[in-house]
Amino acid sequence: MCGIIGFTGSHSAVPVIIEGLKKLEYRGYDSAGIAVVGSKGISMVKASGKIENLCKKIESGEPIEGNTGIGHTRWATHGVPNDINAHPHMSPDGRFAIVHNGIIENFAELRNELVDRGCTFKSDTDTEVIVHLLSLYYEGDFKKAMMKTVARLEGTYAIGAVCSECPNSIFVTKSFNPMILGVGIGENFFASDVTALVSHTRNVIYLEDGELAELTPDEISVYNAAGKRVEKTISRVMWDTEAAEKGGYEHFMLKEIMEQPNALKSAIEPRVKNGIANLSELNLSDEELRSINHIVITACGSAYYAGCAGKYAIEKLTRIPVSVELASELRYDDPIVDEHTLLIVLSQSGETLDTICAMREMKNRGTHVAAIVNVVGSTIAKLADSVIYTYAGPEIAVATTKGYTTQVAVLYLFAVHAALALGKIDEGEARRLTGEILKIPANIQRAFDLNPQIDELAKKYYNNKSLFFIGRNVDYAVAMEGSLKMKEISYIHSEAYAAGELKHGTIALINEGSPVIAVACYRELFDKMMSNIKEVKARGAEVLGVAIEDMKKIFSEADDVILVPKTEPIFAVTSEIVPLQLLAYYVAKENGCDIDKPRNLAKSVTVE
Secondary structure, eight states, X not given: OOEEEEEESSSOHHHHHHHHHHHTGGGOOXXXXXXXXXXXXXEEEEEESOHHHHHHHHHHSOOOOOSEEEEEEEOOSSSOSXXXXXSOEEOTTSSEEEXXXXXXXXXXXXXXXXXXXXXXXXXXXXXXXXXXXXXXXOSSOHHHHHHHHHHTOOXXXXXXXXXXXXXXXXXXXXXXXXOEEEEOSSOEEEESSGGGTTTTOSEEEEOOTTOEEXXXXXXXXXXXTTSOEEOOOOEEOSSOGGGGSOTTOSSHHHHHHHTHHHHHHHHHGGXXXXXXXXXXXXXXXXXXXXXXXXXXXXXXXXXXXXXXXXXHHHHHHHOOOEEEEEHHHHTTSOOOOOTTEEEEEEESSSOOHHXXXXXXXXXXXXXXXXXXXXXXXXXXXXXXXXXXXXXXXXXXXXXXXXXXXXXXXXXXXXXHHHHHHTTSSOHHHHHHHHHHHHTHHHXXXXXXXXXXXXXXXXXXXXXXXXXXXXXXXXXXXXXXXXXXXXXXXXXXXXXXXXXXXXXXXXXXXXXXXXXXXXXXXXGGGHHHHHHHHHHHHTTTOEEEEXXXXXXXXXXXXXXXXXXXXXXXXXXXXXXXXXXXXXXXXXXXXXXXXXXXXXXXXXXXOOOO
């Protein structure tokens, strides 16, 4: 969940590391720090709060010299956010400094052992045991000390370490956490995310779990768990720094909302062959698809809600039962699955720990795992039997927007592809449905054009302690994602309910002035939704209706209306959600919230 960066080269490490940390701010953090190896040993500076606090401490202190260093933005798990618990952590003798993402699950056992050996701990973190182990095992060979240390660790980690006696070397390793090596000329890098690297190099190496790498200015050497050298492939990042900049928008989130038409084109168009959806990346033959009798979709957060939205289209077209499971629950269940089950895993980052653990459990039970992810070379992409990239480009804002809509679009493509393979639809219908999917980017743009008033609506709805979203069928899935967007960036309590459940308890929460956002786009149940709107209006609710542009009847009941374009009903989610994304954005702006970096949240959740 944190960000790490490291550099070794021929010039000062401090500017490179600070720049990298700023690029990683979006991942979520509560403190930051750097450690640089120079001629006088390791210089370390740490500060709680924003990176600006760290920069001020660096500027007000002694100049930091050195061409090799590491940096970290911490999201607290063990120990409160303060200067002492911030990373990096240094050994008492000043010989080693490390940064660490993840959780060391056996840290208490290791800490007790180290205390018995006479070690004194300064912080409350699990990370500090690592640097003490390094110091304990060091006998003049940095690599051997790292290997012995890593062998003692249980849990999840991405670790970067420097040693005062090896001023031109950084050692890094990983297990269940992202670690990317940047390949330069006369300089090399590591980071937890390519966004910290692309301004310096677009050539990268993806480290595998259990591998150990040594970075020097001139070389990157990678070793397996036995210490034997392994050859690694250098990959090319296909987007540049401009894609990760705001481009004139006030916030990354707004930029990414407005990028959705192009992001959807990138996700959809390469997967249309001769006018028909084609997901050859599935690596499943028609015969293998016909053997599937159960589909499980698993994910966390917005990706889970994307799965909820996609379920309707998949079931309607394929007639295969689909269950959507929270990965944090599925990993601890005893699911009834086998080789006739297809698991579809959704994750923007491809590093979500709960999702990784759930897919490992399901793979062990014989399921074929298909991953829908955005980040190339991510852990989930590597573990899956087949991977479908969304090609959404970098998503910097913590609250996902284009990550969600591209996931839904790929699920739509899968629904058509599978339905044709199963003989549930003929080629003509597959061509028609694919044509409707190809219209999604234009429909999203029309959804923007139909609703220029959303920033003004936000001024009416922002000053509330609680909001309610209601919907039926696929509109309920949209309501859940719209509610999540609202709560995570505006800090307003927001809940989504199936509208048919109002009478079974929820309506007790509705009173005079309660704001209710009623998603009423599913034409077959529009009249039912109108009845639900009347029910909450009768109890004093203020209703913001969301309806298809030709459903004029909505104006007779709703106090305010958001319109979305007419489209194929089973593919309507993507154009329905974008006005709600904008509403959440403008409400958060009215509330003065830190929109791109909402409190307590992180972009990539790599801890349990």
